[in-house]
Amino acid sequence: KKEKWREMWIYSSLILATLLAFSAPFEDSGLLASVPVAITATLYAVHAFRKKNVWLGFPANGFYLMAYFMILLRYHVDQPQFFTLAAAVLGMLMHYLLVRSGSKKAAFITGMLSQLILLSTTYIQLVSEGIFLYFVILFFQALAVLIYGVISRSRSLVITPIAFLVLSVVTVTFSLLEGFSSLLLIGCAGVLLIAFGIGALLLREKFITLRDKLDDWDA
Structure with missing residues (x-):
């Protein structure tokens, strides 16, 4: 039961973090909007490393890129x-x-x-x-x-x-x-x-x- 609850908490946290990350671009908080996206990417990276799951690395990289481009957009990079x-x-x-x-x-x-x-x-x-x-x-x-x-x-x-x-x-x-x-x-x-x-x-x-x-x- 503990393992099941643990898995449920892990995936629940990932789902919640993903929803927060996708809502971040719509926030009017400047560069701080990229912080939850970077945290979400880090969560995926940690779980990918712990579970040795390659496919969890893709959302991690995706969210890191998302945070990266959000910062570029905030700075109006041309x-x-x-x-x-x-x-x-x-x-x-x-x-x-x-x-x-x-x-x-x-x-x-x-x-x-x-x-x-x-x-x-x-x-x-x-x-x-x-x-x-x-x-x-x-x-x-x-x-x-x-x-x-x-x-x-x-x-x-x-x-x-x-x-x-x-x-x-x-x-x-x-x-x-x-x-x-x-x-x-x-x-x-x-x-x-x-x-x-x-x-x-x-x-x-x-x-x-x-x-x-x-x-x-x-x-």
């Missing part, structure tokens, strides 16, 4: 891509630990969320402000994720940064060619697609070899 770096590093560290522990699904989710938080924030800044500096920042961020993905032999951490690099290059190219006519842009895009198709056919065997190698990697 360059969020520099501040998402800490969150991404924390996520990559958790990804590494999850890979070492053998939790592949949890590692995949953590890795995807971490790199999406990092790369998508910078890409949104690139699109919204159109400053070339954001492309340079995105390039080095994607390169860092790509290097880590190769070292950790993770397909998602290799494909996603490459996709963001291609997307950012296309975005910058179209912004530079904004003054050209639409017909010329369509023609150039068609020529590039044809060239890409021919190259894919010529390098088909190499792509097959690369695919076989990537099949041995983790997600």
Whole structure:
């Protein structure tokens, strides 16, 4: 009976803390609104450590991120891509630990969320402000994720940064060619697609070899 009551108190406290954390953004108390969110994250982290439950670590990280972004919003930060770096590093560290522990699904989710938080924030800044500096920042961020993905032999951490690099290059190219006519842009895009198709056919065997190698990697 004591164990049942103990479990009930534990989960009741987590539910209550979760409700308080979700209500915190609606409070008009400045930076203090992030305190209950951070406490909730700490509760989840403690229970995850005590129970050795990987999945309880996800709400802990989520609430830590929530508190982190609440603080950024209170300070009216207009360059969020520099501040998402800490969150991404924390996520990559958790990804590494999850890979070492053998939790592949949890590692995949953590890795995807971490790199999406990092790369998508910078890409949104690139699109919204159109400053070339954001492309340079995105390039080095994607390169860092790509290097880590190769070292950790993770397909998602290799494909996603490459996709963001291609997307950012296309975005910058179209912004530079904004003054050209639409017909010329369509023609150039068609020529590039044809060239890409021919190259894919010529390098088909190499792509097959690369695919076989990537099949041995983790997600």
